[in-house]
Amino acid sequence: MNVRALQPVSKLPQVGTTIFTTMSKMAADFNAINLSQGFPDFEPPKALLDALRARLSGGHHQYPPMAGVLSFEKPSRTKSLGTTAPRSTLRPR
Secondary structure, eight states: OOGGGGSOOOSOTTOOSOHHHHHHHHHHHTTOOOOTTSOOOSOOOHHHHHHHHHHHHTTOOSOOOTTOOHHHHHHHHHHHHSOOOOGGGOOOO
C-alpha cells in the first residue's frame, strides 16, 4: 500500500506565514491582547458569561436576517430617522 497516496493534498501549499501567525507574534511582541483568534487567555467577567448563556439559549446565535431583526428596528429608526414608522413606509434619502 502506498502511504503517500493517503496523505491529503494541501489546497494552500504556497501560503507561507499567515496573518494569524503574524498578528499573534505582534501581540506577543507588544504585550497586547490578541482578539483575532479567540484570545485573550483569561476568564471573562461572570456577568458577561451569564448574559452570553442567556442569549445563546434563547436562539440568538446566528447571523441576523438580511432585512434585520425586528426587535432592533424601532429603536434604530427612532435614533437615526426620528420616526417609528414601519419599514414599508420608509424611503431612501
